[in-house]
Amino acid sequence: MTRTTRRRLLAGSTLAALGSAMGAFPAAARASTAPQASAPDLFIGTGGHGHTFPGATLPFGMVQLSPDTNNAGWDACSGYHQSDRSIMGFSHTHLSGTGIGDMLDVLVVPTRKDLKLVSGTPQDPASGYRQTYSDEHAEPGYYRVRLESGVLAELTATERTGLHRYTFAKGPGHLLIDFAHCKQETADEPIRIEDASLVLGPDGVLTGSRQVFRWAEGRRIHFAMQLSRKPDRIEFFGDDDVPATAGASGVSGHRLKAALFFDDAGAAPIEIKTGISAVDVAGARAALDEAPGWAFDRTVTAARRIWAGHLDAVRVTGGTPAQRTILASALYHTMMGPTLFSDRDGRYVGLDQQVRTLPAGERAYSAYSLWDTYRALHPLMTLIRPDMAQRFVHDLIRQTQDSPFGPPTWPLQGRETGCMNGWHSVVVLAEAHAKGIVADYAAAWPNIRKRAFDVQYPDTLATQGRAPYMEQGYIPADKVKESVSRTQEYAYDDHAAAVIADLAGAGADAAELRRRSGNWRNVIDPQIGFARPRFADGSWWAPYDPVQLGHMPQPRWRDYTEANGWQATFLVQHDLYGLIDHFGGDAAYEAKLDSFFNAPSTLPDNAPPDIAGLVGQYAHGNEPGHHVPYLYAYVGAPWKTQAMVRRLCTEMYKDDPDGVIGNDDCGQMSAWFIFSSLGFYPADPTTGVYVLGSPLFDTAEVKLGEGRTLRVHAVGNAPDRPYVQSVRWNGKPWKHNWISHRDLAQGGDLEFTMGASPSRFGTAKEDRPPSPPGK
Structure with missing residues (x-):
């Protein structure tokens, strides 16, 4: 991905400040026809650094x-x-x-x-x-x-x-x-x-x-x-x-x-x-x-x-012709993977290199870019293709059982590449369970437990530093690369693994995992309000610069994974109210978000090209921050989420070969657009809820399987009307700035009334999204 500097978001502390910063939205041709599926453009993403193919x-x-x-x-x-x-x-x-x-x-x-x-x-x-x-x-x-x-x-x-x-x-x-x-x-x-x-x-x-x-x-x-x-x-x-x-x-x-x-x-x-x-x-x-x-x-x-059958899953009206093409192309790219890996007779190669045969009706898959796709691609499948979500879950359980390394990180063609950090297949499992996908989750627990507790269990590049993580509660920056991000991501995987432990009847293990899921606190220094490298002796890196990628100048030794201190500060997804308290409460955290989107869009010379699509220090071209625009909803400022999401939908995606900011990453960038253009997003997939945003299209029909349809309406929508005034669910007033998967998956009518100015919708404490407490 190339490094791109976007114009700064002048995020202020008042409604008027942010409204002015958003500027004029692009003109859009309004449509009055029934929702329809547009044709995708297979060349979107084949230029720039999207890394897609047209074949x-x-x-x-x-x-x-x-x-x-x-x-x-x-x-x-x-x-x-x-x-x-x-x-x-x-x-x-x-x-x-x-x-x-x-x-x-x-x-x-x-x-x-x-x-x-x-x-x-x-x-x-x-x-x-x-x-x-x-x-x-x-x-x-x-x-x-x-x-x-x-x-x-x-x-x-x-x-x-x-x-x-x-x-x-x-x-x-x-x-x-x-x-x-x-x-x-x-x-x-x-x-x-x-x-x-x-x-x-x-x-x-x-x-x-x-x-x-x-x-x-x-x-x-x-x-x-x-x-x-x-x-x-x-x-x-x-x-x-x-x-x-x-x-x-x-x-x-x-x-x-x-x-x-x-x-x-x-x-x-x-x-x-x-x-x-x-x-x-x-x-x-x-x-x-x-x-x-x-x-x-x-x-x-x-x-x-x-x-045609697959791409009929989402139909829309409104927006511009280009935006409708972007949506169709995004939907197409979310179906490029994971890819089939079993033969017609059910044989496949397990991660232990043994040839195995699947039960009748089952399939094996490959190309799981889990560090990217647990965030939106897999949740999208859970919503619009629950049949495929179930197949992937069954497959990931099998791969966890087959693998000498436990829960998969980035399995490709029967090999564990160990690419990126963590073992986020457990997040996909926890998310699927929360949303009612039926599977034998407990069957994966023995190898998940080994990865979570046995320091002698073989490590890959993705799982280094587990011993100090367990013993000290964080990974020392002077011992292991990418220590800050690893600590945060291992904590999220502990949170997800606790769900599987409960399903396996391992209550004591679940309690310990939930306690460890709070380890993120040990690498976010509340005194300065940033994720900060910490050394084995307990001291922090000083003098600290959040723009830098780490405490050492060598390009290959970084303290964050495809991020810097700014971006890593907001990486926590599973304990958001704990994070808000860690920063000093709602007002302090909202101000921190404002400063994130308002900071100068500068990066050090050794920054990887993955950090792209900058709005302030927010980098839309890379996955660690994809949930961050939705975090305003947790501090009673959902209108800021609405404005930012609408801006990102219109600025970060185009209908040309260079139409994806950063790599599409096996459909994750595309899935973010689909969710956000519909008006909601899984900020923490494991909770089973979606945070409401700002729908891009006037109407949308989403097929959910088993004959169910979700209809989204944005009344009074326009390019200069990104703010939600009120919401109705199945004709009844809806006060919350979130909605559960359980509700949406049944089908129904989700109606937004849009306006040109921010409103008080969803700002009350009782209307904010749930987030499980970290221990």
Whole structure:
């Protein structure tokens, strides 16, 4: 994410001060038609640092068949960036919106140019097999582009199989299968690939397997590729691009390629079906059964129909056409993951590397960006797709049982990456339980308990510093990196784990976890009102500067996780009234929030690009602060939440490739927009309540499953009327500035009356959101 300085919010202590600071809202075309689903723009997020991709996939599918414009560097995390302007080829697996890259498996390069075995560079595409392109088109389930060699490339997908259709001009052409292609940090980074093989079977199916050691270190991928036309000849290339023996039916080694030649590639379109599996080639072959025969167009139609059903979950009127497109695109991006990880027969690879078989009807999933997605993506699924939320919960319980590291942190393709801090899968479990998702939560408790109490339990990067956390109540900044954020996040996980302990009948453990969930107090210095690094001897870092990332100047040693002292100060989600008291009460805390949004938008030189989308020191482009605009509701100033949320919805999202501030992070940035544009947000998902904000659209219809519908109305809404005057729920006056999931999930009518000036709605103490006390 790039560092972006937004104009400052002149948050004052009076209603008029903040109202003036908000300025004029953008003009909006008002709609009077019935709520409808808009078409998403798949290129939103493919520029800037959104790290999304435009290719073909199904909701939560295993295959993401998409063009790769680059495979090296930060902005190649998804394999695609709209500024690159040349395409390497089309690979079958991609990550959406992540800040770290992997995948890009089984690259297919269709071309009429001479055979080249290297990709070339974005600066000099002609030095390799890259091709410039034109006439690019993307929609859910279908992608099309014309390559410079004249090939028209079309892509679609089933859940586990990618389908290609290449239309060549008359004359020779070939397909290069680059099985050495994968994501790299830099163009010269050596990626270790083991056990690679390519084999052409007697039935004409090309199969391959490899093990890749990068982010998800040691993950395996297997594929089976079937062509509609038999090539006139095929050549295999081994390590260092050494040709295999003439007439060979395969090759093995580390970095492998195959070229399939057609003397008249233009005689008829060449269709390809590629099934994938993390288990074995047999699983990949079985995936081909999802697309019987050669019916590319029928598969496109089926994909469109599937996506139409999913994207019909939220319909709106009002706002601008651009905002309606942003909403539809955000909804699309929330369904890019977690991604399917089990074969058709139910087999999958557990986090202990054992091949397991699921009970009938169950599925395994991968690509859980839990540090990001516990905040809004998973709560959104709990609301609009409770069936998927239940699947994810069952899967996370299994992964907790399977894993040698306990509750997952960032599992990808059967590997625990240990990325980010904490073990926030327990937050997803606690949130789901609070909202009525039925599962055997107690089954996860034994391994959760090991992570929570056993200091001998194996650590990952995400779980370092547990021993001093348990013994001293905080993590010393002179011993462990990111100590402040770790302490706060471990405290939140303790809070969530206590819920699971209760369900398992472990009351004493639950009590201890709740006591430890108050450890956040030990890294927020009440004397200065900031989250502050603390050393092993109990002393605080001095002189303190909240803009800095930590007490040491080295870029790799920080005291906060993708944040600085300002942002970490507001990280607590589960004990908000305890935090408010820690700061000295409502007025002091409200003033602290004001100063947060009003501080100069400056960052030190060693700040990571993740800290982006600044309003004062609030960084909307990164997740630690996503709940903070809603915290005014807890101190009786909900109108400030309303003004800020409306501002963020209109300023931080655009309908162009650079339309997402920061990485989309597997749908978290998108889920924040969806919730906030509807008028409510889960500031603490584990409480099972939503804090009310400011609805962006005039009306919305939200499908909740089982025939239930939530209807949101914003009476008198306009760009310059962001303030809630009153609320009605199912026709009756609603005084609270929050509403429970239990109520919303039943369906009904939530009506906001909007105005140009702040009101007293929801300011009374009895109308503020609940927050469980920390011990």
